[in-house]
Amino acid sequence: MTTNTNNTTNSTNTKNVLAVISPHVGGRSVGAALASVFPEQAHVTVVETTDENPEALRSAHVIITGLGPVTAEHFAAAPDLELVQCASHGFDYVDLEAARQHSVHVCNIGSSGAEKQNVAEQTFALMLALAKQLVPAHTALTEADWALPRLQQSITELSGKTLGIVGLGHIGEEVARRAVVFDMNIVYAGPNPVAPEVAARLGNARHVPLDELLRTSDYVSLHAPLTEDTHHLLDAPRLALLKPTAFVINTARGALIDQDALADALTAGTLAGAGIDVFDPEPPTAALRLLKAPNVVLSPHVAGVTRETLVRIALAAVQNVVEHLEGKPVRDVVS
Known part of the structure; x- marks a missing residue:
C-alpha cells in the first residue's frame, strides 16, 4: 500500500480520496503522480486494487479510478462515499446500479476531450x-x-x-x-x-x-x-x-x-x-x-495513453473531484 497525504486527516475540511490505479495502466507510480496534484483539502491514498486497503475504502469520500473496478461490494463497504470519478472516457468497470442504490455520483472525463x-x-x-x-x-x-x-x-x-x-x-x-x-x-x-x-x-x-x-x-x-x-x-x-x-x-x-x-x-x-x-x-x-x-x-489499449494524454486525463479527473470537494456541480455524470 502506498499513501500520499497532502495534509492531515484531522482537518474538518479534509476529504478522503482513494486513488485506484490498476497495475496495467501504471499502478503506484502513476497514482503517486496523480495524488501530487490534489489540493490540501484531500487526503489521498493510492492503491492498485480497490480491495487493497479496506480501511481506506471504508473511510473514502471519493474514489478516483483508472480502470480499477468498483463493485457493489465496494459501494457497500464505503458508507461515506459521495463520488466515483473515472479517469477515462469509459465507465464500464463501475457498477452503476450499485452507485444508484447508494446515491453516489459516477463521472467520467467525456467532455474534457483529454483522449x-x-x-x-x-x-x-x-x-x-x-x-x-x-x-x-x-x-x-x-x-x-x-x-x-x-x-x-x-x-x-x-x-x-x-x-x-x-x-x-x-x-x-x-x-x-x-x-x-x-x-x-x-x-x-x-x-x-x-x-x-x-x-x-x-x-x-x-x-x-x-x-x-x-x-x-x-x-x-x-x-x-x-x-x-x-x-x-x-x-x-x-x-x-x-x-x-x-x-x-x-x-x-x-x-x-x-x-x-x-x-x-x-x-x-x-x-x-x-x-x-x-x-x-x-x-x-x-x-x-x-x-x-x-x-x-x-495494439495493447494504447489509444489514450500518450505522454500528453495521460497528463490531460489526470488533470481533468482531478479537476472534477476538486469541483466536488468545493461543493460545486460536477461534470460528465454517467450515473
Missing part, C-alpha cells in the same frame, strides 16, 4: 496499417521476402471510401474530422443526429441506422460507450452484414464486439481485416483467437 486527439490518431494508424498492409509487408521484408507481387492486389486507398462511425461523440467527431481530410464519405449511427452545422463541418456526415451503416461502410470504427445495450453490439449476425472487403476498427471497448465471432469472420474471409486496440478481458489471454486471426493489426 480524443490520440484515440483519433490511433484509429487512423490502424486504418492506414490495414489499407497499406504494413504489418505483412514489414514481416515479409524481415524474412527476405519481396512481397510486392503478393500484396499489391490487397493494398487500398482511404480516399473515396465510406467510413461508418458508431458513436459520433467527442472522439467520433475527431475521427470524422480527419476522415474529411482523407476525402472519405462519412456515415454515423447513434441515438440522435448531430446538429446540421456539425454534420456540414464533417463532410455532410449522414445519420443512418446501424444496420445500414454496416452494409454500406468500407471501414467501421467503434466509438460508443460500453453499456448493457452495446455489449456485443457487433455480434455474428451484425458482422455478417459487412461487405467482405470491409474493415472493423475498435479503439473503444473490447466487449463492443463478440471477439469469437470476429475471429470467425476473419478466418472465413467474410471480413477483410480488423484493427483492434481494446480487448475483453484486458490484458487478453493467450487463448484469444483474435491474436492468431488473419489480417489483424493489434
